Amino acid sequence: MVSRQALYDGWTLRAAPGAQVPVEIAGRAVPATVPGCVHTDLLDAGLIDDxxxxxNELALAWIGRTDWSYQTTFVHRxxxxxxxxxxxxxxxxxxTLTLNGVEVGRTQNMHRGYRFDVRSLLRDGDNDLVVAFDSAYRYAEAQQERLGDRPNAYPEPFHFIRKMACNFGWDWGPTLVTAGIWQEIGLHAWSTARLATVRPLVTMDGRDGRVELHVEIERASDVPLTVRAAVAGAHTEAIVPAGQRTAVLTLTVREPALWWPRGYGEQARHPIEVxxxxxxxDTLDVWSHRVGFRSVRLDTTPDEHGTPFALSINNVPVFVRGVNWIPDDVFPTRITRDQLAERFDQxxxxxxxxxxVWGGGRYESADFYDLADERGLLVQQDFLFACAAYPEEEPFATEVAAEAAEQVTRLAPYPSLVLWTGNNENIWGWHDWDWQEPLAxxxxxxxxYLDVLPRIVGELDPTRPYWPGSPWSGTEAIHPNxxxxxxxHIWDVWNTDDYTRYREYVPRFVAEFGYQAPPAYATVRRALSDEPLAHDSPGMAHHQKAANGDAKLQRGLDAHLPAPADFDDWHYLTQLNQARAIQLGVEHFRSHGDVCAGTIVWQLNDCWPVTSWxxxxxxxxxxPLWYSLRHAYADRLLTVQPRAGGLALVAVNDGGMPWRASASVTRVTLAGEPRAKTTMELAVPAYSAVTLALPAELGRPEEARRELLVAEAGESTRRALWFFAEDREVEWPVAAWEATVEPFDGGQRVRITARTVLRDLTLFADRLDPAASVDExxxxxxxxxxxxFTVRACEPLDSAALTARPVLRCVNDIQQS
Known part of the structure; x- marks a missing residue:
């Protein structure tokens, strides 16, 4: 059997001799954690600020321009x-890796693994291992000089090195260029043969499951071998004659329990062993995993609306209710399975x-895909190219092919992975971002995107569709966006237009669209020492990485909301505007489900405390965006939408059962007085939507600044609202309410009874306790x-503070400023 010795202990970190580093670091051996990176080691040693x-980010730029070496001594017998x-x-x-003074290999790609035969170099007893890292900047800039510059979205050379691009900064991320042993390292000892790769291709044949196992063997001895495989009660074996290194084994499983996306069925997974x-x-090596039986189909057959992009799992159309994912921390080794589980639960x-999984980050960890399998979250995986023109010369051509083959093979067992994408915005960039002239x-x-990657996916994993880019129109004959x-991708809304422009699009599939807001107040206060805190105070300004970001936020406020009087108002209103923008977009796109097959909001998560999407x-x-997303992405959605000729009620049903309900739509004043009403019967089949035109009198207010529509269809579905005027124009009454606070084990319940209309009432409990959370x-x-509101906190919060500004807010309390 293969024996494994992890090499995690006894590491130290040093800057290269002569490097321009702070005096307290020069020549010093710093204790190092492996897996880890230079930044986290220096931080743990108290040698740099967070x-x-x-x-602080700015004062640490020297780290990425410094050569570093990791060294350990380990015992080998x-x-x-x-x-x-x-x-x-x-x-x-x-x-560059050196064992006992002898160089054993060199690497230049963060996104793949390496294996070196070191048997002849190992000593009985102590062995010295050094992993020396050249500055990523120096390498990338040398390649840039050698090959000629290529345009990109940011003034950094991230496209000249196979490394996590967002390490070099993004419009939501810091520039913290890392180095280090960031994944497992160890010795594998073996004889005769080992399993180099096992690649299960899982498909459905009618109601039966089929696993085609492609096994690659590395040999130390040229003898006959036997490969055995088992899954879900099915067994098979194959003889691999001397001289051969590959085998293909096929297993058929009769009517297995299927793996489904969340909301469509169970997430059945089956252990497989090779x-x-x-x-x-004698058993020489073992490979085990879990697989899920399911089929994936991407429909791109042209129709009367253009070219669809419609995903089906197990022959059931799935409207994609998606989000874009970026690395959850700049320093990947700090991301735990528990952290990922929390994010997935969210x-x-x-x-x-x-x-x-966006193309400027990384191929995620095994924990990531395993949790996605477990929770029924589909995964679209970009190959790692983003927002730049990438060179195709050596060494990049070889590195990209090796990286892609390794990752396609590694991720083949995970049923949650349903789509590979060639790049993020690079084909679009070549068309529209003035690249062609400087590329010359x-x-x-x-x-x-159009040759190497589709060939690798087609050869190694034809069970999953490949799409050359995001965005991409299916052919070079049509503009990619x-x-x-x-x-x-819809970015004119954020960059230049009001968010109501989303309604001008009826796209086939929206793979990116987003709107910014600052982080939670407790997050801002933890990260910044600004006094006084303001939207443009030094720390806030530094943690706004988007070009003209604050001006774009202000443009959105000016179009919709009353003018903020202070930072507390600004913070609430910008978060509110973000939530409204995305809710409007998602509800509009879902209401056109006969044409649009999915939306992927930019973005779910952040990698540090920052104003972002x-x-x-x-x-x-x-x-607040999270709460509006929960509503807009609900299985059953009731929404009022403008249509030709007037307003319409749209009922969207993404559940597997028909939805029948009686819906009422009422035009009321801000005081709650009814002016007009209608009742409609909803009969919405599974996985579909119904649009019902509203009577004209409902859409014609007598006083637009004092009326709204309220649509309801039972307690299980959140009601839909339609306002006839923007908040800054509405004649809001001074906000008035009564509040009671009741404790319970683990928190407090805050009951608010409105005495006037209260628009977008939100309780920001983190202002009182950074650990506090609210359910709505x-x-x-x-x-x-x-x-x-159900507030959960470790200690009871002050009842008076819970029910007053700036903790409890609504739009019409701005009028009291």
């Missing part, structure tokens, strides 16, 4: 093994069913109506 706080390999699952990034045996029958609770005919990545074809901020706190937000009440 780069997430204030503008030689055995009878024919091979001993030094196995490095992930090195970041340009590394073993290789020597001529004497996704599930927001009725999300797909995570798109140089390579930019087209060969990767044409909303009528394939996938589209996220629904969950860098400290894991839910912004953005609740609109008419006079006499009540709602209860």
């Amino acid at each position: 780069p997430y706080l204030d503008d 030689p055995g009878d093994d024919e091979r001993v390999d030094l196995v490095c699952a992930g090195l970041d990034t340009v590394a 073993t290789v045996h020597g001529p004497d029958g 996704a599930v609770e927001a009725n999300i069913n797909l995570l798109r 005919g140089r390579t930019w990545g087209r060969g990767y 044409d909303p009528a074809h394939g996938t589209t 996220s629904a969950v901020d860098g400290d894991g706190r839910r912004k 937000a953005l609740v609109t009440l008419l006079p006499g109506e009540s709602t209860t």
Whole structure:
């Protein structure tokens, strides 16, 4: 059997001799954690300030421009093994490995693993291992100089190194260029043969499951071998004659329990085991995993609306209610399974069913995909190219092919992974971002997206669809961001237009759209020492990475909401505007489900405390957007939408059962007085939507600034509201309510009874306790109506503070400023 010795202990970190580093670091051996990185080691040693706080990031730029070495001494006792390999699952990034003074290999790709035969170099007893990292900047800039510059979205050379691009900064991320042993490292000792790769291709044949196992063997001895496999009661084996290194085994499972996305069925998974045996029958190596039986189909057959992009799982159409995923921390080794589980639970609770792993980050950990399998979250995985023209010359051509083959093979067992995408916005960039003239005919990545990657996916995993880019229209003959074809990104709303412009689009599939807001107040206060705190105070300004971000936020406020009087108003209103913008977009796109097959909001999460497009901020706190997303992505959605000729009530049913209900739509005054009403019977089949035109009198208010529509269809579905005027124009009454606070084990219940209309009532309990959370937000009440907020906190919170500004807010309390 293969024996494994982890090499995690005894590491130290040093800056290269002569490097321009702070005096307290020069020549010093710093205790290092492996897996880890330079930044986290220096932080743990107290040698640098937290780069997430204030503008500390700027003072740490020297780290990414410094060469570093990791060193350890480990004990090895030689055995009878024919091979001993030094196995490095992930090195970041340009590394030279030396064992007992002898160079054993070099690496230049963060996104793949490496294996080196070191048996002849190992000593009985102590062995010295050094992993020296060259500056990622120096490597990338040298490649840039050698190959000629290529355009990109930011003034950083991230496209000239196979490394997590967002390490070099993004419009939501800091520039913290890392180095280190960021994944497992150890010795693997073995004889005769080992399983180099096992690639299960899982498909359905009618009601039966089929697993085609592609096994690659590495040999130390040229003898016959036997490979055996078992899954869900099915068994098979194959003889691998001397001289051969591959085998294909096929198993058929009769009517297995299927794996379904969340909301469509159970997430059945089945253990699978593959073993290789020597001529004497001894087990030489074992590979085990869990697989899920399910089929994936992507419909791109042209129709009267253009080119669809419609996903079906097990032959059931799935409207994608997705979010984009970025790395959950700049420093990946700090991300635990529990942290991922919390983020995934937040996704599930927001009725999300797909995570798109964005191409400027990383191929995620085994924990990530395993949790997605477990929770029924679909995964769209980008290959790692984003917002730049990438060179296709060597060494990049070889590295990209090796990286892609390794990752397609590694991720093949996970049923949650349903789509590979070639890149993020690079084909669009070549068309629209003034790249063609500066490129002057140089390579930019087209060969990767339209040749190399689809060939690798087609050869190694034809069970999953591949799409060349996001956005992409299905053919080079059509503009890559044409909303009528394939996938589209909608960024004019954030960059130049009001969010009501979302209603001008009826796209086939929206793979990115988003709107910014600051993080939770407690997150801001933890990260910034600004006094006084203001939207443009130094720390806030540094943690706003988007070009003209604050001006764009202000444009949105000016279009819709009353003018904020102070930072507390600004913080509430910008978070509110983000939530409204995305809710409007999602509800509009879902209401056109006969044309649009999915939306992927930018973005679920953050990697540090920052003003961004996220629904969950860098400290894991839910912004108001999260609550509006939960409503807009609900299985059953009631929404009022403008249509030709007037307003319509749209009922969307993404559940597997028909939805029958009696719906009432009432035009009322802000005082709650009815002016017109109608009742409609809803009969919405599973996985579909029904649009019902509203009577003209409901859509013609007598006083637009004092009326709204209220649509209801039973207690299980949140009511829909339609206001005839923007908040800044509405004649809001001075907000008035009665409040009671009742304790319970683990928190308090805050019951609010409205004495006037209360627009988008939200309780920000984190202002009183950073650990506090609230179950609901953005609740609109008419006079006499009540709602209860459930606040969870470790200690009871002050009742008076819980029910007053700036903790309890609504739009019309701004009028009291």
